Amino acid sequence: MNRKGLQHFFKLAIAPYIDKNAVFDKLGPGGPDKQAGQKGDYMQKQQRCNKREIKYLKKEEWEKLRDSIDSFRDIVLIELLYESGCRVGELAKMDIQDLDFEAGFIRIRAENTKTKTARTVYIPQGILSKVKGYLKQTRRRKGLLFRLKKRRIQQIMEKYSQGSGIEATCHTLRHSHVVHALMDKVPIAAVQKQVGHKRLSTTAIYSDLAPEQVKEAYLRRER
Numbered sequence: 001m002n003r004k005g006l007q008h009f010f011k012l013a014i015a016p017y018i019d020k021n022a023v024f025d026k027l028g029p030g031g032p033d034k035q036a037g038q039k040g041d042y043m044q045k046q047q048r049c050n051k052r053e054i055k056y057l058k059k060e061e062w063e064k065l066r067d068s069i070d071s072f073r074d075i076v077l078i079e080l081l082y083e084s085g086c087r088v089g090e091l092a093k094m095d096i097q098d099l100d101f102e103a104g105f106i107r108i109r110a111e112n113t114k115t116k117t118a119r120t121v122y123i124p125q126g127i128l129s130k131v132k133g134y135l136k137q138t139r140r141r142k143g144l145l146f147r148l149k150k151r152r153i154q155q156i157m158e159k160y161s162q163g164s165g166i167e168a169t170c171h172t173l174r175h176s177h178v179v180h181a182l183m184d185k186v187p188i189a190a191v192q193k194q195v196g197h198k199r200l201s202t203t204a205i206y207s208d209l210a211p212e213q214v215k216e217a218y219l220r221r222e223r
Helices: 003-017 031-053 059-067 072-084 088-092 125-138 150-164 170-183 188-195 200-209 212-222
Strands: 105-108 119-122
Touching (some): 059 150, 059 170, 072 088, 072 150, 088 150, 119 188, 170 200, 188 200
Antiparallel strands (some): 105 119
16 A cells, blocks of 8 residues: 555544544543533532631630630730731741831741742731740740740640630631631731732632621722
């Protein structure tokens, strides 16, 4: 068989297997439109799943948990975790030199974050005053703020959760920070930057957990 004959033979052989959806076979049947629909369905299911996983404290529950703490160091530790909205791993690696008492900020270093992105976190003066008192008490000016491993911080949190009867973990405090901030009408983009979410859509998941104040904020934004 000559060259032209071979070409004609292969065209006939593969023709039945070529169609507009062929390039999508590895992703699944149905072509590009169906693939897009499946992706959308997956994202919606993922968001519903994420909402179910978000556990946060009501403000009165947070206050009851906080009032049960019987150690000054632990008050500073747990209040800072809640007020900053940071992850427990970020708190464990927080350095004294990253504190800006005058401006009211803490710098979270990129290497200490889940997203590997540095950010600056706002801290209310009330908790910063307690941090100052803690540093004065411990007579330290440099190094890690608490000198506690991540697991040890989690154990401290477990102790007060059990003692207060309020079911909460370190990550529950992070979720609570986000929901309470949205309830207090803090702009969602500011909350995203504070807690270090990579995408605004992640922070937006929390908006369904906060009441009418969040909807009001969005309506004002649209006007």
